[in-house]
Amino acid sequence: MSKEGLTSSSNGLIIAxxxxxHQFLLLAAKDTDLTEELQRIALDFSSQSSxxxxxxxxxxSASSPSTRPKLQQLLYGxxxxxxxxxxxxxxxxxxxxxxxxxDLAEWKAYRELVKDIAPQEDASEPFSSYKDQLGFxxxxxxxxxxGYLVGYAAFRALFNHSPxxxxxxxxLGLVFAMLLETFLxxxxxxxxxxxxxxxxxxxxxxx
Numbered sequence: 001m002s003k004e005g006l007t008s009s010s011n012g013l014i015i016a017x018x019x020x021x022h023q024f025l026l027l028a029a030k031d032t033d034l035t036e037e038l039q040r041i042a043l044d045f046s047s048q049s050s051x052x053x054x055x056x057x058x059x060x061s062a063s064s065p066s067t068r069p070k071l072q073q074l075l076y077g078x079x080x081x082x083x084x085x086x087x088x089x090x091x092x093x094x095x096x097x098x099x100x101x102x103d104l105a106e107w108k109a110y111r112e113l114v115k116d117i118a119p120q121e122d123a124s125e126p127f128s129s130y131k132d133q134l135g136f137x138x139x140x141x142x143x144x145x146x147g148y149l150v151g152y153a154a155f156r157a158l159f160n161h162s163p164x165x166x167x168x169x170x171x172l173g174l175v176f177a178m179l180l181e182t183f184l185x186x187x188x189x190x191x192x193x194x195x196x197x198x199x200x201x202x203x204x205x206x207x
Contacts, residue, residue, distance in 0.1 A: 013053040014081040020074055021056065022046060033064045050081045140181050147177025 015021070028034060028042035042059055045051045060068055068074075151173020152166050159165035 014050050014083065015053050015056065015075070016050050016079045016081050017045070017048065018076075018078045020069070020076060021051065021078060024060070024069060024074055025051075027067070028059050028063055031063055031067065033067075034059075034062055038062055140178070143177045143181045144174050147173040147175075147180075149173070151176070 017025070025042045025046035029039050029046060031039065031042075034042070038059060041055070045055070056074075057071075060071060060074060148170040152170035154173070155162075155169020156166045158169075
């Protein structure tokens with residue numbers, strides 16, 4: 001039997017050292033029928049709180065039958081010692097995913113906490129999407145083109161089909177249409193800002 005197999009107290013079944021086992025180990029440490037190594041092992045375990053069944057059985061088998069107690073008597077009153085296995089370490093990928101989930105949960109909790117304080121995003125805000133930008137640009141271009149045609153036609157009627165005056169009238173109509181569209185855009189933006197401010201004030205009053 002190897003020394004490592006005898007001295008290991010973490011392999012196989014582990015037994016708490018009772019008074020009977022303690023007395024047996026003290027006697028085995030002085031038993032001349034045992035080798036010096038076995039005597040030293042018995043002495044070492046006599047000061048510990050547990051011992052493996054395999055090691056105890058080997059010491060008992062090597063002892064003299066005339067001096068050793070019965071195995072059943074030796075084990076009487078002993079309890080088993082259960083050792084919890086080491087927790088399995090998490091992989092780096094799992095740790096990263098857990099951190100990400102924790103951050104996401106913290107962000108959701110924060111959003112839930114400030115939902116009655118922070119103003120809600122206005123879905124009708126100008127230029128909120130590419131589609132809105134494209135639609136607004138086409139609308140402005142159509143308005144300016146219409147203004148140019150109206151100005152061109154008006155000056156053509158007033159100045160007897162003069163090409164320079166007709167072009168000047170078209171440009172004047174285009175500028176007027178652009179200014180009108182800018183004015184209407186400012187009015188729409190101001191109205192939406194006032195509506196958002198009023199909604200935020202109402203939410204704060206109800207808190």
